[in-house]
Amino acid sequence: MQFLLVGAGLSGAVIGRKLAEAGHRCRIIDARDHIGGNCHTRRDEETGVMMHVYGPHIFHTDDEEVWSYVNGFTEFLPFQNRVKTTARGAVYSLPINLLTINQFFGTTMRPDEARDFIADQADTSITDPQSFEEQALRFVGRDLYEAFFKGYTEKQWGCSPTELPASILKRLPVRFNYDDNYFFHRFQGMPRDGYTPMIEAILDHPGITVELNTPYRPEMREAADHVFWSGPLDGFFDYQLGRLGYRTLDFERFTYEGDYQGCAVMNYGDRDVPWTRITEHKHFSPWEDHEDSVCYREYSREAGPDDIPYYPIRLVREKALLEDYIALAETTEGVTFVGRLGTYRYLDMDVTIREALDTAATFLGCLAEGKPVRAFIKSPR
Numbered sequence: 488m489q490f491l492l493v494g495a496g497l498s499g500a501v502i503g504r505k506l507a508e509a510g511h512r513c514r515i516i517d518a519r520d521h522i523g524g525n526c527h528t529r530r531d532e533e534t535g536v537m538m539h540v541y542g543p544h545i546f547h548t549d550d551e552e553v554w555s556y557v558n559g560f561t562e563f564l565p566f567q568n569r570v571k572t573t574a575r576g577a578v579y580s581l582p583i584n585l586l587t588i589n590q591f592f593g594t595t596m597r598p599d600e601a602r603d604f605i606a607d608q609a610d611t612s613i614t615d616p617q618s619f620e621e622q623a624l625r626f627v628g629r630d631l632y633e634a635f636f637k638g639y640t641e642k643q644w645g646c647s648p649t650e651l652p653a654s655i656l657k658r659l660p661v662r663f664n665y666d667d668n669y670f671f672h673r674f675q676g677m678p679r680d681g682y683t684p685m686i687e688a689i690l691d692h693p694g695i696t697v698e699l700n701t702p703y704r705p706e707m708r709e710a711a712d713h714v715f716w717s718g719p720l721d722g723f724f725d726y727q728l729g730r731l732g733y734r735t736l737d738f739e740r741f742t743y744e745g746d747y748q749g750c751a752v753m754n755y756g757d758r759d760v761p762w763t764r765i766t767e768h769k770h771f772s773p774w775e776d777h778e779d780s781v782c783y784r785e786y787s788r789e790a791g792p793d794d795i796p797y798y799p800i801r802l803v804r805e806k807a808l809l810e811d812y813i814a815l816a817e818t819t820e821g822v823t824f825v826g827r828l829g830t831y832r833y834l835d836m837d838v839t840i841r842e843a844l845d846t847a848a849t850f851l852g853c854l855a856e857g858k859p860v861r862a863f864i865k866s867p868r
């Protein structure tokens with residue numbers, strides 16, 4: 488059969504590959520002039536540094552099958568994300584760990600002492616936290632909350648943490664040891680030559696054709712037996728019910744002779760610094776050697792119609808609109824909505840790949856059994 492896949496990011500590439508391996512023909516289109524979606528990487532012409540064009544991407548997973556899948560297409564080198572934050576005129580280690588606590592409070596506590604100390608800081612009068620702020624206060628108390636969460640969250644989400652749901656902070660966000668590896672996952676790494684060659688290798692199959700600079704047009708559906716849509720869910724319907732809210736990012740690029748900040752990611756927790764973080768891309772490829780450096784100052788704001796949608800907002804208004812779009816999608820035949828934009832969720836790369844593999848398998852199963860294919864194989868709820 489002949490399938491149309493809209494979007495040459497991870498979702499489109501992985502689904503297309505599975506369908507092509509099953510003997511089908513896949514036409515993958517992308518409005519952009521490159522493959523890879525938001526994982527796209529390319530060498531900076533001026534400095535030679537490998538750039539994560541749409542913001543830094545670190546691969547981390549506990550899913551052994553996904554880890555072996557990506558390693559089948561490119562070479563991964565070890566990489567652990569160790570983030571720092573500048574707040575109130577000092578630099579601290581993140582996520583909040585024993586070093587952060589001891590530096591912040593000027594103490595030399597051991598793990599058990601720090602655990603008791605933080606328990607004393609916590610606001611125990613809050614028994615049923617209703618917001619992100621209340622949840623943070625209940626976990627870590629006002630001092631740590633104001634230094635490490637409040638300003639950063641206000642900048643990232645453009646609203647007060649009192650307006651965000653408590654569920655954002657599910658667990659105690661503090662470690663009582665000196666572990667500063669940002670992620671807990673067993674497998675962590677970075678593709679040696681960036682993500683684009685990996686996605687190029689996934690797309691390299693005789694059953695796949697890729698067309699860049701090719702925005703979707705409704706008449707393209709006619710030539711396809713089924714469509715996989717990894718663009719914005721509301722975009723498929725021409726935003727007829729309104730726009731699902733997103734945060735977008737502005738990257739202010741600057742170069743520096745030498746090493747600008749000594750680490751890949753430096754957050755800025757203070758409200759009066761307008762950017763949320765600075766990323767220095769050569770530190771994402773520590774096996775390479777570059778004299779010069781290129782950095783992004785990252786600013787977050789509400790996405791307008793012409794901006795790149797980065798983070799789905801998913802607050803009360805958006806969830807209600809999402810339900811309306813789900814209902815509309817479920818009455819639309821011949822299209823399956825996939826990926827982070829198609830299902831309006833934040834998905835890490837490993838989850839995107841897992842879902843894409845499962846989507847292709849479910850779809851092929853439906854074809855084999857002559858069953859109808861649903862609009863959502865992975866629920867957007």
Ligand SMILES: Cc1cc2nc3c(=O)[nH]c(=O)nc-3n(C[C@H](O)[C@H](O)[C@H](O)COP(=O)(O)OP(=O)(O)OC[C@H]3O[C@@H](n4cnc5c(N)ncnc54)[C@H](O)[C@@H]3O)c2cc1C
Binds near residue numbers: 495
């Ligand atoms: C700032 C940021 C940092 C991230 N960091 C990490 C990280 O460190 N680790 C991690 O695991 N994950 C990270 N992610 C998540 C990662 O980017 C996603 O998992 C991944 O990009 C999802 O792939 P996708 O194919 O679903 O979507 P996308 O990559 O968005 O691909 C969708 C593609 O569809 C195309 N498209 C859209 N509409 C149309 C249309 N109408 N016609 C034609 N083409 C269209 C777009 O141009 C795009 O190329 C991060 C995400 C963001 C936003």
